C-alpha cells in the first residue's frame with residue numbers, strides 16, 4: 001500500500017487520474033495538489049467507498065509540502081496543454097517553470113519518491129526534474145519516469161483497428177521507444193504481437209506509424225482549442241502508476257514502457273547507447289522495475305531497415321529537447 005500524490009489534480013488529466021487512483025486498492029492515501037479547486041475534487045472523491053484516505057490542498061500554508069509529505073509515488077500532470085497548431089515544445093515556456101518548482105518541493109519533501117512526469121514536453125521536463133534533484137543531491141535515476149504509456153496504448157488500439165478487430169486491442173503489444181513527441185515516437189511495428197499481416201503494404205505501414213506518432217494531434221484537433229488528450233491519458237497514467245505501485249510492493253516481473261535516464265540501467269545504458277549509436281542521456285524503452293525502481297532497460301530488439309531510418313530521424317530532435325531541459329536548470333540562478 002502506498003501514498004500516491006497527484007500534482008495538477010484539478011485538471012483535465014488530474015481529475016480522472018485521481019479518480020482511478022482513488023479506486024486502486026493498492027493506494028492507502030491519495031494526496032491532491034493544484035493551484036485551483038483541489039478541496040472540491042478531494043471532497044468529492046473522498047465519498048467513494050474505497051479504503052484510501054483523500055486530501056486536497058492549495059498553495060497557501062505550504063499545501064504542496066503537506067501533500068507531498070510521506071509520498072512514495074508522485075504523478076505530475078500539472079501544466080498547460082496544447083491548442084491546435086502548437087507543438088509540445090511550444091509548451092516549454094510555461095511548463096518548464098511549473099515542473100521545476102514542483103520538483104524543488106519533491107526534492108526537499110519526499111526525495112525518495114518515485115516521480116512520474118506527464119507534463120509536456122516530456123522529452124524536456126524529465127531532464128528538468130533530474131537536474132533539480134541533482135542540485136539537491138537526491139537524484140536517483142532509477143526513480144524518475146517520463147510517462148509514455150499513451151503511445152503504447154494508441155499503438156495497441158490502432159494496430160487492432162488495422163487488423164479489423166477492436167476486441168484485440170487489449171492484447172496487442174507494440175514496443176514504442178524513443179521519446180514523446182512527433183518523430184521522436186518510434187513504434188516498432190515489426191515487433192507487433194500479433195504481427196501485421198504478411199505483405200502489409202509500405203504506404204499502409206507509413207500511415208500507421210504517422211498515426212501513432214501524431215495521435216496526440218488528432219485529439220488536439222478534435223477538441224478544437226479545448227485542450228489535448230485527458231481521458232485516454234488518465235487511463236494510461238493510472239495503468240503506468242499501477243505497475244509502479246505493484247513493483248514497489250515487491251511484485252516480480254514488472255515491465256513497463258518509460259522515458260528514463262540511461263544511468264538507471266544496470267550497465268549505465270551502454271547496450272542501448274550502442275544500439276542507438278549516440279550518447280543520449282534519456283530514451284524511452286521497455287524497462288524492468290523492482291521495489292527500488294528501474295532494474296534494467298530492455299534492449300530494443302531487431303529493428304527493420306525502415307525502423308533504423310525512423311530512429312535516425314528521431315535522434316536530433318530528442319537530443320535538442322534533452323539539452324533544452326538540462327540547460328534550463330543548469331544555467332538558471334535558483
Ligand SMILES: NC(=O)C1=CN([C@@H]2O[C@H](COP(=O)(O)OP(=O)(O)OC[C@H]3O[C@@H](n4cnc5c(N)ncnc54)[C@H](O)[C@@H]3O)[C@@H](O)[C@H]2O)C=CC1
Nearest residue numbers: 008010011012013034035077078079080081118119120233
Ligand atoms: N505524457 C503524455 O502522454 C501526455 C501529456 N499531457 C500533458 O499533461 C499536461 C496537463 O494536461 P491537462 O490536464 O489536459 O491540462 P489542464 O489545463 O486541464 O490541467 C492542468 C492543471 O495543472 C494545474 N497547474 C498549473 N500550474 C500548476 C502548479 N504550479 N502546481 C500545480 N498545478 C498546477 C492547473 O491549475 C490545471 O488544473 C499538459 O502539459 C499536457 O501537454 C497530455 C496528454 C498526454
Ligand SMILES: O=C([O-])CC(=O)C(=O)O
Nearest residue numbers: 082120150216217228229
Ligand atoms: O498531444 C498532446 O499535446 C498531449 C500528448 O502528449 C498526447 O496526447 O500524446
